[in-house]
Each structure stands twice: as structure tokens, then as C-alpha cells.
Amino acid sequence: MKKLFLFILTLLTPALTHADGFFGKQGVSYPINTIEILEEFNGGNNSSSTIGDFGLGIAASPGTITSSHVAPIANHIGNRNIQISATINTVGTLSLTGTFGANFNNGGFAQLYDQTVIIRPQTNTLQELRVGFGIFGTAAANMPPSSGIYFEQDTAGANPTTWVCVTRSGGTSTATNSAITVSTNTWYKFRVLRWATANVAFFIDGVNVCNHTTNIPTAYGSNASYSSSEENLEAAVKSYDIDLLYVKILNQQR
Amino acid sequence: MKKALIILILLLTQSVWAGDFSGWMGNPIPFNQTLAIEEFIGGSAGTTATIGELGWSINSGSGGTLTVANVNSAANHSGIKNGSLNAVANGIGILSYTTLAGNNGTQIATDLFDMTWIIRPQTNTDQDLAVGIAIWSAAAYPPTHGIYFEQDTAGANPTLWQCVTRFSSTSTTTATAITVATNTWYKLRIHRNGVNNVLFYIDGVLVCTHTTNILAPTINSLAPATLVKNLAALAAKTFDLDYFYYKVYGLSR
Numbered sequence: 001m002k003k004l005f006l007f008i009l010t011l012l013t014p015a016l017t018h019a020d021g022f023f024g025k026q027g028v029s030y031p032i033n034t035i036e037i038l039e040e041f042n043g044g045n046n047s048s049s050t051i052g053d054f055g056l057g058i059a060a061s062p063g064t065i066t067s068s069h070v071a072p073i074a075n076h077i078g079n080r081n082i083q084i085s086a087t088i089n090t091v092g093t094l095s096l097t098g099t100f101g102a103n104f105n106n107g108g109f110a111q112l113y114d115q116t117v118i119i120r121p122q123t124n125t126l127q128e129l130r131v132g133f134g135i136f137g138t139a140a141a142n143m144p145p146s147s148g149i150y151f152e153q154d155t156a157g158a159n160p161t162t163w164v165c166v167t168r169s170g171g172t173s174t175a176t177n178s179a180i181t182v183s184t185n186t187w188y189k190f191r192v193l194r195w196a197t198a199n200v201a202f203f204i205d206g207v208n209v210c211n212h213t214t215n216i217p218t219a220y221g222s223n224a225s226y227s228s229s230e231e232n233l234e235a236a237v238k239s240y241d242i243d244l245l246y247v248k249i250l251n252q253q254r
Numbered sequence: 255m256k257k258a259l260i261i262l263i264l265l266l267t268q269s270v271w272a273g274d275f276s277g278w279m280g281n282p283i284p285f286n287q288t289l290a291i292e293e294f295i296g297g298s299a300g301t302t303a304t305i306g307e308l309g310w311s312i313n314s315g316s317g318g319t320l321t322v323a324n325v326n327s328a329a330n331h332s333g334i335k336n337g338s339l340n341a342v343a344n345g346i347g348i349l350s351y352t353t354l355a356g357n358n359g360t361q362i363a364t365d366l367f368d369m370t371w372i373i374r375p376q377t378n379t380d381q382d383l384a385v386g387i388a389i390w391s392a393a394a395y396p397p398t399h400g401i402y403f404e405q406d407t408a409g410a411n412p413t414l415w416q417c418v419t420r421f422s423s424t425s426t427t428t429a430t431a432i433t434v435a436t437n438t439w440y441k442l443r444i445h446r447n448g449v450n451n452v453l454f455y456i457d458g459v460l461v462c463t464h465t466t467n468i469l470a471p472t473i474n475s476l477a478p479a480t481l482v483k484n485l486a487a488l489a490a491k492t493f494d495l496d497y498f499y500y501k502v503y504g505l506s507r
Contacts, residue, residue: 044309
């Protein structure tokens, strides 16, 4: 038992000795094989590629999309409102890639990742609203995207008033009703955890609401990004507020 | 020994998960704080909303024009931006983390925060120089509400850093014994560790503790910034910024 204890202690030691002023112990590199981005929507401005600290991008068609500041409130400081114009079937996308249309990263769909988005819908009728990772374009043909992993409200779908968990690959979806109602002016903390290539866990406000093992995309394509995308199904503006976007991507071989 | 082994295995397990996903199913990352660090290395120096890594904004008023430029790194200070306000009397320039408008605050009045700036004044005469958080305006100084360090060459302690808490245009001001010298780096830290308690540090030394005139509710559009006001038209007023750290904590989300 004592030998086993010492053996485990030896294994554990490198993980506990990073307090030497560098991120890694001598001979142990800092793990740059992980990407971690936390967007609080404080800095920047509201035009595309300047939104938030990281310069997020917006794009829409055939109508327009706008970003504006939202006053901080208790527990939600640094917020943006994302609104699409009243042209019916306008698709508007907010994307972590500042220049919309660029890949987030090669191998995007094959990566294990952990994503959290805190949003507050301002509308919940006659719209499609998606939050997650996928090939989110700016045309109605991109709704739903051909591939992606995301939360969805589709008021024209089978569960028009609730959040639905979706994994979608090559135009085929696995969709699970979370049973959580989409209410206006209410904050939701969405978390998508792709913890294995074929395993995705969905959480809303810390509660595991869905677990998917099918139709999880593995190939990547153009326009893949960590995004939120909205389409109006009537001639009225649709909008939501966003407070936070967090993404952690594992296993970058670099 | 057996119990110790079990504890060790538990510790190891946590370490493995923390290294992968910073949390695990049912244990999401606690987003109970916001954290911003600006090294003033990236971004575009001269264009508002793109300055530095976080997209800082330039705000000018009262006849002044603030310009921001890159400065060569110095030993121990990698990545420096210079803010320069032109030689117009009463001109004001503000370099702010967020664009200054009614809804653009980075915290509400009662939020606790810990903020550090590393700044190198390049001028120290005929100026107001303020570093901290407030509802800033390029049209007037001082702000109506704020928590900040200040040099006011027209004030009671014209050559010293002062600590200021200010609410509804009433200030609590404490002079430190630290002189504002040009071309000298200062590490200015403001830690609001209680709703009615603010600690001010210069270069790691606690210089002031304020418990009055601290931001109260309904003041919800506060932004971190460095402000300079030119009190004479004789010369430009400038400062260098090397670093900004800003944590707002105690959130529930």
C-alpha cells in the first residue's frame, strides 16, 4: 500500500508543482494545446468585427442585423442586444469569427469542447433561434445549418415553445426536447459539453437536459463557428441579449 | 494510510478533470466573476474600439483631442500604449475600456471589484489625471460618481496621488504621500472588497481606505478608464499604460 501511495504521489507531483513562476515545471511545457476564450461583451463597439473584447462579427440577409449595448443589471454586466430587422426570413448571425464566413479553426467539428453562452431572448414567437456551434450562414437555407451542435427554439417545429437540443450532421438531426420554456426577458445559461467524439451533453442553468450520441458532426466546413443565429418568420424585428460566451477547445496539436 | 490514498486519488481525479474541461458534468465553470486583462500589446493604436486586445475607446471633448500610439516596450513593461492630449486649455481625453454612453457600463454600482493599472505619467503639471472607474464624461471633470486615483494640480495636494470616492458630486479625498513623478511607473490598485469599503494601493502598499461616498445603487453605467484634462494650453498632457486588470466578483449567473 505504501509503495502504491508513493507511486500515485509521484504521478501527482508534476500536476501540483506549477508555482515556480512559469506555467509549467522545468521540462514541462505550458499546455498550449487548449484554446480558452471568455467574452464578457464589455469592450469594443457594435460594428462587425469590433463587438466585445474579441471583436465578434455580425452578418444578415436579406435584412440587417444590429448590435447595441444593454445596460448592466445585477449579475449580468456587459451585455449586447442582437437584433434582426423586420424583413421576413432574415437570418442574422453573431459569430466569434470577426469576419463572418471564416472557419473558426481547422478540425472544428472534430474537437472536444466546452461552450457556455448566457442569453436572454427578447422575442419568442415566429422565430428560429439557435445558440451553439455550427455552419451558421446568413440565408434562410442555412436555417437549420447543415451541421452543428446547438440549442434551438423553432416556433414552426414540433416543440415551438421550448428549448430543443440538436446535434446535426450532413442535414440529419437528432433533436431532444428539453422541456424548458423559452420565455422573454429571462436569462438562460446554455452549456454544451462535447466530452467525447460521439458524446455531447447539454445543460440549461446547470441542469443536464439532454445527452446525444448520434448525428454529431465530425467533418468541418466553411462558416463553422461558435455562434448564435436567429431568423424571423414574420415581418417583425427579433432580438436577444447576450452576456457571456465561453469556449474551451481541447486537443489542439500544436 | 488507506484514507490518505483515497483522498489522494480524489485529488488526482479532480486535477485530471480540471485540466480538461475546468469542470465536469453537473459542475459547470462558476461564472460568478468577470475578468479582463489588457496588456496593451494587440489591437490598433489609433482607432477607437480597436485599441489593445480588448478594444478600448478614445473619448475626447471640451476642445481636446486624445490620440493613442504604441510605445516601445521597456524592461519589465512589455506592450505600452501612450495617450496624448493636445495643448488646448480644459480639453479632456479619456481612454476607456468600453465606449462611453448610457448603457455601456461594465458593472453596476454595488458590484465588488479588484482593479490594477500600471501607468507612467509623462506630464505632471497643469493637469487632472484620473485612473479608475466612474461615469466619465469628456465634457466635464470630475465625474459625478466614481472611485479612482487622481492627480489634480489645481487642488490641495497638487503633486501627489490622491484617493477619491465620489457619489452624487460629493467626494471623499485622501492624499497619499506618493509624488506623481514623470516617466515613473506606478502600480495603482483599487479593491472594493465591501459595498462600503474601498482599499487603494500604490506599488503594493495600502495608501487609503475609504468607507464614505462610495457608489450606491442606481448608478449602473460605470466604466474603467484613464482620464486626463489639460488645465493650461501650454503643452500636451500624456501618459503611458502598460497593464490593466479588472475583476468583478460575487455575481450569480
